[in-house]
Amino acid sequence: MKAPNWKEIPPGGVIAKGGTAFQYATGDWRNSRPIHDLELCINCLRCWVYCPDASIKVKDGKVVGIDYDHCKGCGICSKECPTNPKAIKMFNETDFGESHPSEF
Amino acid sequence: MITQDKLKAEDFVARTGNEAVAEAMRQINPDVVAAYPITPATEIVQIFSGFLADGLVDTEFITVESEHSAMSACIGASAAGARVMTATSSQGLSLMAEVLYIASGLRCPIVLAEVNRALSAPINIHCDHSDTMAVRDSGWIQIYAENAQEAYDNLIQAVRIAEDQEVKLPVMVCMDGFIISHGLEVVRLLKDVQVQRFVGPNKPAYSLLDVEYPITVGALDFTDFYFEHRRQIAEAMEKAKTVICKVGEEFGVEFGRSYGFFEGYKMEDAEYGVIAMGSTAGTAKVAVDELRKKGMRAGLLKLRVFRPFPVTELINATKGLKAMAVLDRADTLSTNGGPLFQEVCTALYAEDHRPKINNYIYGLGGRDITPFDLEKVYQELPKLAAGEEKAKPRYLGVRE
Incomplete structure (x- = not known):
């Protein structure tokens, strides 16, 4: 798609509608990746409460995964996880090579 | 809204530049004024706050802790769709500098009464144009006055210029510190209704407070769009040339004093x-x-x-x-x-x-x-x- 020129966009960088954050994947900033283990998870939802970016995906009261399009890799979910061993562990992004989480 | 004269407008009166500009602000009756005092511009908002205390304006007056905050508050109010004014001078304008670029970049039609004063150091409170020249590339329109009459007339015209749909840029209305700001001159004031009619209603394209139509102001603008938005400002400056002349001529037709470049x-x-x-x-x-x-x-x-x-x-x-x-x-x-x-x-x-x-x-x-x-x-x-x-x-x- 050809990007609009300066005559075709709203002045001053105004985004003239709401909810557009969904369209902007900010997960590629991340250098530390949380991996969720369904076996170890007790579904206490502390990670969901503490995640500053609403990146813990929950369905029917259960953690079902992580939204890697928006997770910045802060590690708070793993820090707050109360199980031993932890149900969410952090890994260095370089451990995964160039692959996007959706591909592995 | 003040739609009729509460103060009796005399044809010819003695006013300092600061008094004349404060009078114009009262007649414009802006929605929001956020300002911090600094010599020689202090009097403008001091007199204006007197008008506010006397119930002569409907303005929300925001007292702030610095000029940086004053301009920041102005931007927020302007993005919300308000008609916004402020006043400053010298070091105050320098402290605003970072935020001045944001006002123009977000296309906020703020009007600033600027009283030209030298910059430190050595510290000096008197007139030169160092302060406004230091921010000449900030995307603000700059209009300079020869005397108190022009400062008064320019401020009224500035509202129209800034808010024009083709422009939407902030305007700095400059007058020489002390020489004009504190010099007592014979000034011909307009009647409140004349000023109100000339400036007309503010018609913002967007409002940050409109919950029916949510918008984002000040979003991140990377390599993909920043250049396009800066190009838009240059175009708005080009369009402003026509608008400045049109407004100056119209002012002449209405009130007998025409203005151009x-x-x-x-x-x-x-x-x-x-x-x-x-x-x-x-x-x-x-x-x-x-x-x-x-x-x-x-x-x-x-x-x-x-x-x-x-x-x-x-x-x-x-x-x-x-x-x-x-x-x-x-x-x-x-x-x-x-x-x-x-x-x-x-x-x-x-x-x-x-x-x-x-x-x-x-x-x-x-x-x-x-x-x-x-x-x-x-x-x-x-x-x-x-x-x-x-x-x-x-x-x-x-x-x-």
């Missing part, structure tokens, strides 16, 4: 000219009259609008001149002349027939300039035109 004084047949901004233009008119008596075809070009810079109009206005002196009340300290000199030279460079141009940096920190000083400037011009002297930036009125 320049006021030419005895320029029709002038051979030797001076270009200057602010109160010095008034002093130069006296020098022109004296020189005319002595037989010199002298003229004055008073520049009213520095941003956007009226290139085509300058070329036309200086066509007949053999030589001209550019008077700068600020120095770039580049050793390459003052800011106005650089603009003028750039504008005229591509012309085959252009006058020889000299530059004088004068009046820094409020150093007085007299008609006698200006006569000397004019008397140098024939030598420059004849090639007997080389053009180089020089300092006028400094002790050598």
Whole structure:
């Protein structure tokens, strides 16, 4: 798609509608990746409460995964996880090579 | 809204520049004013807050802890769709500098009453144009006044210019510190209803407070869009040229005082000219009259609008001149002349027939300039035109 020129966009960088954050994947900033283990998870939802970016995906009261399009890799979910061993562990992004989480 | 005169508007009254500007603010009755006091602009908002205490305006007046905060509050209010004004000077404008770029970048039509004052150090409270020249590339329209009347008229016009759909840029209405801001002059004030009718209602394209239509203001703008948004500002500045003239002419039709980019004084047949901004233009008119008596075809070009810079109009206005002196009340300290000199030279460079141009940096920190000083400037011009002297930036009125 050809990007609009300066005559075709709203002045001053105004985004003239709401909810557009969904369209902007900010997960590629991340250098530390949380991996969720369904076996170890007790579904206490502390990670969901503490995640500053609403990146813990929950369905029917259960953690079902992580939204890697928006997770910045802060590690708070793993820090707050109360199980031993932890149900969410952090890994260095370089451990995964160039692959996007959706591909592995 | 104040729709009829609560104060009796007299035709001719004695007002200082600050009083006249505060009066214009009362008549405009802005939605929001956020300001922090600084000499010599303090009086403007001090008088205005008196109007507020007396119930003469409906303005939300926000007292803040700094000029940085004042302009930040102005931007928030403007993004919410309010008509917003503030006033400052010198160090205050410098402290605002970061936020000035945000006001223009977000296309907030804020009007700022600016009282020109020197910048520290050494500390000085008197007039020069260093403060506004330091922010000349901030995307603000800059209009300069010769006297209190023009400061009053310019402020009223600034609202229309800033809020024009084609422009949507903030405007700085500048007047010389103390010389105009504290000098008592005869000023002709308009009636409240006339001002209200002239400025009309504010019609913002968006409002941050409109929950039915949520918007984002100030979003991140990376390599993909930032350049396009800066290009839009340049275009708005170009469009502002037409709007400034249109509003100035309309003001003339309504109230008898027309405004454009320049006021030419005895320029029709002038051979030797001076270009200057602010109160010095008034002093130069006296020098022109004296020189005319002595037989010199002298003229004055008073520049009213520095941003956007009226290139085509300058070329036309200086066509007949053999030589001209550019008077700068600020120095770039580049050793390459003052800011106005650089603009003028750039504008005229591509012309085959252009006058020889000299530059004088004068009046820094409020150093007085007299008609006698200006006569000397004019008397140098024939030598420059004849090639007997080389053009180089020089300092006028400094002790050598």
